[in-house]
Amino acid sequence: MAGPALIPAGDFRTSYAADTTIFPTTTSRNFAIAGALLLCLAPQFLGGYWLSILIQIGIFAIAALGLNILVGFTGQISIGHAAFFLLGAFTSAYISNNAPIPVFFAIPLAGVVTALVGLIFGIPAARLKGLYLVIATLAAQYILLDFFSRAEWFTGGSVPASANPFSILGFTLRGDKQYFYVVLAYVVASYVLVTNLMRTRDGRALVAIRDHYLSAEIMGINLTKYRTLSFGLAAFFAGIAGALYAHYQLVVSQEGFGIERSILFLAMIIIGGTGSIMGTLMGTAFVVLLPESMEFLSIHLKGGAIDRALSLNNNITFLREIAIGVIIIAFLMFEPDGLAHRWRQIKAYWKLYPFSH
Amino acid sequence: MNTAFLIQLLVNGLVVGTLYGVVAMSFVLIYKASQVVNFAQGELLLVGAWVCWTLLAKYQVPFWIGMPMTLVFMFVFGIAIQVLILRPMIGEPIISVIMVTIGLSTVLQATLKWMYGVNPQPFPRVFESQSVSLLGLQIQTVYVMSLVVSVAMMIGMAWFFRASKYGLAMRATAFNQQVAQSLGISVKSVFAMAWAISATVSAVAGVVVAVVNGVSSGLAAYGIKVFPAAILGGLDSVGGAVLGGIIIGLLENIAQYVDSEYLHWGNLYEIAPFYVLIIVLMIKPYGLFGTHDIERI
Secondary structure, eight states, X not given: OOOOOOOOTTOOOOSHHXXXXXXXXXXXXXXXXXXXXXXXXXXXXXXXXXXXXXXXXXXXXXXXXXXXXXXXXXXXXXXXXXXXXXXXXHHHHHHHHHSSOOXXXXXXXXXXXXXXXXXXXXXXXXXXXXXXXXXXXXXXXXXXXXXXXXXXXXXXXXXXXXXXXXXXXXXXXXXXXXXXXHHHHHHHHHXXXXXHHTTXXXXXXXXXXXXXXXXXXXXXXXXXXXXXHHHHHHHHHHHHHHHHHHHHHSXXXXXXXXXXXXXXXXXXXXXXXXXXHHHHHHHHHHHHHHHHHHHHHHHHHTTSHHHXXXXXXXXXXXXXXXXXXXXXXXXXXXXXXXXXHHHHHHHHHHHHTTOOO | OOHHHHHHHHHHHHHHHHHHHHHHHHHHHHHHHHOOOOTTHHHHHHHHHHHHHIIIIISOOOHHHHHXXXXXXXXXXXXXXXXXXXXXXXXXXXXXXXXXXXXXHHHHHHHHHHHHOSSOBOOOOOXXXXXXXXXXXXXXXXXXXXXXXXXXXXXXXXXXXXXXXXXXXXHHHHHOHHHHHHTTXXXXXHHHHHHHHHHHHHHHHHHHHHHHHOBOGGGGHHHHHHHHHHHXXXXXXXHHHHHHHHHHHHHHHHHHHHIIIIIOOSOHHHHHHHHXXXXXXXXXXXXXXXXXXXXXX
């Protein structure tokens, strides 16, 4: 699915190290580091609204990254990702409430628990191909949500479960400004981790399975192992993201984590570019900012002729869903490699400007 | 043991199950003809039901005109979806195609909520509702009507595949696209026809459910229930889909019986098919009647 990399002519690599390098040039590495440092300063300058949006982007980007390992790198597809996200959230809240474990450790622990549950649902995945697997994950979504509504000891039933604020070594972090750094650390760590994972033997095995699973098997790649592994990894990141979300919101409820949310996660990676790690971040930002900008637009159109004709304000939730659906379809039809591909093209254009041909 | 309740539930299960069977049949039709897993099947039911409701309740069209109009609309609608959205996706990886139908279902679902709101609307009275006494059971006439319509559609479909020219072309395409094409079958029009027929049949099922329960976005749940049914029967077997639908329908109601009589867990009715789905996938991934894939490089 990932398109050919736009490498200029004459760019030869003479060693494996050069071929698998993360940053092709020193400038690109410096830009990435500068970007991360710039984000560290963000809480000083940004207001509460923008900060909360950045935190949301960060949290969902981790979950979307997990899904991208499954969809973009292994060529499986899951529409039960929201259920795993929610499982991570409930698990972390439960652990930190009921055991003498600080939230700092509860978050990775929630990730591990979610990964284990993911592996259970991944067992059919080992035997199944794309389309049968989609249906298995659909079942996972419904079964997990049903479990949450039954297990009141775990989720608090109809009352949302409360989660402790983030704490480390006796210090408790309160407010968006401090929590932003926690999310930023997790985002950077997971993106570096996954980027490096894809350079290893295991990462290449996943890509080989995506490109042609039969050939991969003949080359000696253990399909069962790697398919289950990628399912577990996807669940792990969903769990981590869910746990971060729980300690950000301080309450966890089932509300809004149905199948629509799973589709939203899919939308993030389709828009960003399946099989692209930076694309995941772009796609998540797009999907998080889209409803916000629609909200903004509808407030500005309020009372106008368009508003009266279509009664926009009362139906903003439906309009958002329509927009998401239309964008998914449009991207798949017109830009199947997503924003990441567009970004590469823009870069290539300016690199060769004004002699593009 | 509450026998009367059990039998009542079994009758329910049979009626709902045949409806599942009909929807699963139209789902399998698309899959067999064009290898597209349609996640928007339930939305096709919903569109059909709302169109019929609009004609009957808003414009006061009599049922015997409104229903054919709905069917014609759905026929065109099915073709339009295929031509506009799925035809450009031919040759794309299968997961992209699946995701397009997921997107489509989101769009249709949300658009219908926008147009008609979220509250269920009662369907205009089409038939005088009475109950027929059969073997000591009170069975509503709508249920009998639903069963009759479903069975009629199944027979019609069987005839279509066995005897009609288009049905044969469709089977040939499902068997091997290239060979079919070289024999002069227009694969493009077969794909479009598969969607058109599937949409029309789904719309009939949608209207039947709407007559019984009223129209609401909950109708789309039938599209989700299709998956357990179709997987149980085997994804590419039309007969298997029908049988799978009936089994799922019966199973749901048996689960409800067991739940309300013995377990008291609540809500087992809705979730039981998905457990069955997972078990079937683990034990017999190609279902009862599906063909095993043999792949060559």
